[in-house]
Amino acid sequence: MTAVNRISRCFDELAARREKGLIAYICAGDPDLDTTVRLVEAIAAAGADLVELGIPFSDPVADGPSIQRAAARALAGGVKVAQIIAAAARIRRRTDVPLIFMTYYNPVLQYGLEEFVRDAASAGVDGLIVPDLPLEEAGALLAPAGGAGLALIPLVAPTTTPERLQAISAAARGFVYCVSVTGVTGARQEIHTDLAKFTGRVRAYTGLPLAVGFGISGPAAAARVAPCCDAVVVGSAIVDRVAAAADSDPVPAAAGLAGEIKSALVNL
């Protein structure tokens, strides 16, 4: 099955079940890659419909403290991009969950754009999110990603203008990631953006599924956001759960949270 198909099949199945999806984020290599492999498998089994695997970067300007610290821990452990791609291949042998790499542009650029999308796709990765690569700069990556069957998933923000929404939607593959707040990643008490209005605006430009992420702190927040989108992304809250259980086994702790969020989404 081609990669884009794995993502779209997942959303088709969710739609058929009239169910909202959970996209869970973890940072690869935090605390180590063996645990990362087990985490993805367990989180998917617990109910995550898609998994974002963060490739850590030293200067993550779009991330708040939780993911910054996770990236710093992973890099301090010496994790390398090539090892993360290899870990993705191990994950793919264990589960069919759609896998999306999330990282910044420089690690992809230094690996080589064509080499990165080729190796990621052949490892069984389905999509790629690069938060510091706006549409204007994405040209060099869009073509090879398309050729390799890797969906380059764009972000849109509450500040995105109608002209930009149109252009971004035209190039989008997989789904459109709607950033819930003007801000960085990290769990928040409240989200002040009028999300229904925002996602309504995005829907006018694309037939792709919409995911909402940034700031979703747990099951209750996910349930509040879910009615206006097709899937919610939860990152920092899961990353924090992994960090808190690092001394014992983070796998059941993180899978437990993913399960709680998914059941909140199923029982809307």
Added chain:
Amino acid sequence: MLPDTRGYFGKFGGRFVPETLMPALTELADAYKDARADPQFHEELNYYLAQYVGRPSPLYFAARLSAHCGGARIYLKREDLNHTGAHKINNTIGQILLARRMDKKRVIAETGAGQHGVATATAAALFGLECAVYMGEEDTARQALNVYRMRILGAEVVPVKAGSRTLKDAMNEAMRDWVTNVETTYYLVGSVAGPHPYPQMVRDFQRVIGLETRRQVLEQTGRLPDAIVACVGGGSNAMGIFHPFLEDAPVRLVGVEAAGAGLETGKHAATLNRGRPGVLHGSLSYVLQDGDGQINLAHSVSAGLDYPGVGPEHSFLKDSGRVAYTAVTDREALAAFHLLCRTEGIIPALESAHALAEAVRMAPQMPADAVLVVNLSGRGDKDVETVAALEDQEGGEQ
């Protein structure tokens, strides 16, 4: 004239920022284009540069320093005499006028040595705007005097504890603030780095250094200089003095990076000498990084040069060969610092001392009628404690 409409100087530059900021950058580029075409904006800017900053800054013939070195006649462009003690104020006045035109009530900035932070806090006080300055925790310690100055001026100084706790991390945190408060806040970038239009805009506001130098050197010597030397961290003082001379092929332009403990030790901030093209802080430029694209820590005695990136136009000028980029160690800079103090009674910033050290190397190789201009980008009062501590340390080692 570069950059192109996408903010590229050849293959360098661009806008690598989260989508949330893209509309703000477009708005900023439009507002700047408007301001640039508006004579009233220039009139106001020139008024503050003359009456508030104290421009033009002198071009001073350093006779005793020249005699000491032998060879070329060394002239110092005295940016240290500007209000707040460095070239940084040229840019902050320009951008704060733009922030006011855009009706922003709050400005934020990153700072390394604290000179840009002080200049931003000063400009914000002048126009009654709220101001927050991000500064690496390590820099708040080694530049404590500037932290107090900023607080006295009414700015909030936010120590950044992430990463290397220096300028790079301060810039990350300022960008995170901007992403969060983009509707109300103006990000006043202090160097010719960052996403388009900052490299162009900061260069344009700093060009006044080179334009004055050109006029002054012609008045004083009747000809263009043989060489111009400036230190390069992010590269704003260098770009400011170089830019009006780029078309004058006979004028040698030399940018001086911080070699820290030595280029071979790996503990340096010589981005153009030792880096590779990559993306950091919103633009594609030379970057100090490992094979995986993770950004390396920079090392320099000078907080203002302690940065693993560099403005994209410098990367373009390096590859085109128009500007030569050399590097000077902590130790060489410190020697030049003392030399200027003793020969001319001028205490230079440690940043500017890197340019001086290169000039001291170059001057004896040049004929006696040659003219060598050094951009003395800032004064060294802020560095006196650092220098004293280093000397205690060296004394202890001996």
